[in-house]
Amino acid sequence: MLAIRLARFGAKKKPTYRVVVIERERARNSRSVEVVGFYNPITKPAEVRLDHERIEHWIKNGAQPSDTVKRLVKKSAAAPAAPVTA
Numbered sequence: 001m002l003a004i005r006l007a008r009f010g011a012k013k014k015p016t017y018r019v020v021v022i023e024r025e026r027a028r029n030s031r032s033v034e035v036v037g038f039y040n041p042i043t044k045p046a047e048v049r050l051d052h053e054r055i056e057h058w059i060k061n062g063a064q065p066s067d068t069v070k071r072l073v074k075k076s077a078a079a080p081a082a083p084v085t086a
Contacts, residue, residue, distance in 0.1 A: 003065070004020070004066065018037070
């Protein structure tokens with residue numbers, strides 16, 4: 001069974017997270033099937049970038065999102081699209 005959940009990256013006390021599609025039994029940071037987004041809670045406001053099309057694709061194919069990912073998807077879908085700065 002596939003899950004859509006967060007994988008922690010970043011330095012000590014400065015976490016960033018990738019939103020990944022992964023086998024449910026695998027460890028948090030093991031190899032994922034696909035990276036579908038990014039979440040940085042340190043920035044103010046928190047930065048969330050998600051590929052909504054791919055998330056919907058995986059949900060239709062049986063992947064179960066975690067509670068946190070459900071909340072991030074709902075929050076990012078309701079927020080106006082911010083310009084991406086490089």
